[in-house]
Amino acid sequence: DAKTTQPNSMESNEEEPVHLPCNHSTISGTDYIHWYRQLPSQGPEYVIHGLTSNVNNRMASLAIAEDRKSSTLILHRATLRDAAVYYCILRDGNSGNTPLVFGKGTRLSVIA
């Protein structure tokens, strides 16, 4: 799986939007961009994934650059419960159920 680069940490005020960036300059044409998050003392949790088009679900939005070399996870209104480590992961869509390769992720702090 191709490598991703994320900031080590970010901070946000409660009730404000948060934009979590991810660079993946060596992404291949069949790589999907997945986001997971890990709340303190819990297992990781799937957030969202996409290939080329922007994606929305009840948890977040995923904005994918036109050249696919970067993406941004958007939390529209951060809450204290969103404080977690966020992982941006590439998975080859041709390889079936490949294991996830976790990097260091971005530790998001939310300030009340």
Added chain:
Amino acid sequence: NAGVMQNPRHLVRRRGQEARLRCSPMKGHSHVYWYRQLPEEGLKFMVYLQKENIIDESGMPKERFSAEFPKEGPSILRIQQVVRGDSAAYFCASSPPTAEQFFGPGTRLTVL
């Protein structure tokens, strides 16, 4: 539909004992993954199994560690003759074919 279940949630073993960690996947999921998270480190893939088959064990130490996913019952991760360096959180995830992974709450192993 119950989520992925892991037990025990906490396990304490003395050096040299055996640790057995259990994972019950979500109903209908035939793919199971084990990951390990050492203190203050990221998640690392260990092994990927389907019913009665090990698909990928490239992340599992060659000695003392084994995993199985029998036709009936939970997946088991077994660590023989545990050492202090085995102290970590062990997460299990399950998925249907070609879909996101759902993680359990983890088993926190402490080796005294």
